[in-house]
Amino acid sequence: MTTSPDTPAVPAPALVTAETLRDEIAAALTAARDRTATLTDCVESGDLIRQHSPLMSPLVWDLAHIANQEEMWLLRAVGGQDPIHPEIDPLYDAFEHPRSERPTLPLLAPGEARGYAADVRGRVLDLLERVSFSGRRLVTGGFAFGMIVQHEQQHDETMLITHQLRQGAPVLTAPPPAVAPADALSLPAEVLVPGGPFTMGTSTEPWALDNERTAHTVAVAPFYIDTTPVTNAAYQAFIADGGYDDPRFWTADGWDHRQQAGLTGPMTWRRDGGQWLHTAFGVTEPVPPAEPVLHVCWYEADAYARWAGRRLPTEAEWEKAARFDPVTGRSRRFPWGDEAPTPERANLGQAYLRPAPAGSYPDGAAPCGARQLMGDVWEWTSSDFWPYPGFEAWPYREYSEVFFGPEYKVLRGGSFAVSPSVARSTFRNWDYPIRRQIFAGFRTARPAAPEVS
Numbered sequence: 475m476t477t478s479p480d481t482p483a484v485p486a487p488a489l490v491t492a493e494t495l496r497d498e499i500a501a502a503l504t505a506a507r508d509r510t511a512t513l514t515d516c517v518e519s520g521d522l523i524r525q526h527s528p529l530m531s532p533l534v535w536d537l538a539h540i541a542n543q544e545e546m547w548l549l550r551a552v553g554g555q556d557p558i559h560p561e562i563d564p565l566y567d568a569f570e571h572p573r574s575e576r577p578t579l580p581l582l583a584p585g586e587a588r589g590y591a592a593d594v595r596g597r598v599l600d601l602l603e604r605v606s607f608s609g610r611r612l613v614t615g616g617f618a619f620g621m622i623v624q625h626e627q628q629h630d631e632t633m634l635i636t637h638q639l640r641q642g643a644p645v646l647t648a649p650p651p652a653v654a655p656a657d658a659l660s661l662p663a664e665v666l667v668p669g670g671p672f673t674m675g676t677s678t679e680p681w682a683l684d685n686e687r688t689a690h691t692v693a694v695a696p697f698y699i700d701t702t703p704v705t706n707a708a709y710q711a712f713i714a715d716g717g718y719d720d721p722r723f724w725t726a727d728g729w730d731h732r733q734q735a736g737l738t739g740p741m742t743w744r745r746d747g748g749q750w751l752h753t754a755f756g757v758t759e760p761v762p763p764a765e766p767v768l769h770v771c772w773y774e775a776d777a778y779a780r781w782a783g784r785r786l787p788t789e790a791e792w793e794k795a796a797r798f799d800p801v802t803g804r805s806r807r808f809p810w811g812d813e814a815p816t817p818e819r820a821n822l823g824q825a826y827l828r829p830a831p832a833g834s835y836p837d838g839a840a841p842c843g844a845r846q847l848m849g850d851v852w853e854w855t856s857s858d859f860w861p862y863p864g865f866e867a868w869p870y871r872e873y874s875e876v877f878f879g880p881e882y883k884v885l886r887g888g889s890f891a892v893s894p895s896v897a898r899s900t901f902r903n904w905d906y907p908i909r910r911q912i913f914a915g916f917r918t919a920r921p922a923a924p925e926v927s
């Protein structure tokens with residue numbers, strides 16, 4: 475792999491006026507806070523304080539942690555202001571206290587957390603009015619503000635996972651995805667992605683995080699990839715064929731985990747007589763056959779792929795399928811082009827609280843013809859989480875660098891729970907191969923014979 479500059483996918487920061495950038499940042503901060511309020515105002519105080527799963531923080535921790543990070547990076551680091559409540563910093567340091575420990579901490583009460591978040595936000599909007607976006611790397615292109623917008627939106631996804639794991643009556647509702655009828659039945663099952671080099675990662679996306687950088691050239695052999703994510707119907711066939719009972723389909727670690735954890739199907743599924751039911755945000759219904767499978771761990775995705783005679787795509791293959799335009803030879807910001815996501819192109823932003831049927835969003839198709847590479851479900855790849863060539867931890871080691879290694883698998887593409895502020899085809903997510911609470915599914919791939927010239 476060699477490093478190379480990529481084609482600017484968004485206007486260079488210098489071409490965006492400071493006033494436009496201020497307006498965009500203010501709108502993005504407000505959108506994030508509106509979502510945070512929706513996720514935390516819909517439950518009583520007791521539900522905010524309670525830990526709904528040892529895998530998750532109490533919602534009230536997320537709320538004050540969002541504000542604390544915003545204070546530290548924008549008011550203190552950018553604005554040079556003194557801490558508002560320095561004594562609470564350790565409580566909301568994610569590295570000081572694992573999630574399982576957070577309910578035992580003397581956290582701010584719900585009213586105090588809301589007041590703190592509102593106080594910080596008011597001061598941040600004042601700062602935004604007068605900040606200069608030049609001279610310091612931390613503010614170039616509005617980076618620190620973009621990082622905080624993304625941080626809050628990522629916690630909004632985390633809080634939605636908490637809601638998914640919460641027991642009790644439903645408190646969140648959303649309509650079914652408003653998508654045109656899918657022509658999934660007429661779509662090819664797989665599409666060919668040509669071999670050859672492409673540009674992976676970015677050096678120009680202003681709000682890209684450190685692990686997405688730098689842009690570099692990667693050669694990928696030709697391969698086929700599923701046109702859509704794997705559906706619930708296809709996954710049911712894997713189960714019905716004994717996929718969970720045959721160690722040949724599983725890695726050794728995966729089989730050990732499947733046995734120890736007693737896995738028999740996706741996290742939210744249970745068998746009811748002759749059918750599978752699933753529960754989503756407190757509502758139980760028959761598993762929708764056409765929707766992408768959700769809440770499966772990497773081991774399950776990998777076993778399914780082997781059962782199907784295929785494999786998971788590598789991270790580079792996934793990104794090439796999602797971004798590479800063979801006509802221009804350049805990598806796009808999104809599968810459909812460089813323009814921002816719209817409701818017609820991708821299921822993002824917690825608008826529907828479920829993935830759309832496989833084959834939806836023809837307007838969001840990639841040049842190779844694959845659909846739903848942005849939104850709907852995170853997609854497991856076969857790749858471990860490693861830095862790109864030229865990686866530099868920025869602006870702090872704990873964002874990415876401390877996680878690099880073979881313990882984590884990379885996920886791509888974003889889910890229905892991901893904000894458009896975070897969704898882009900270079901964004902990298904990572905998690906342990908046993909994790910199922912995240913909004914993750916997958917698609918499969920297979921090598922293609924090289925073209926003979």
Ligand SMILES: [Fe+2]
Pocket residue numbers: 539543568625629
């Ligand atoms: Fe955080």
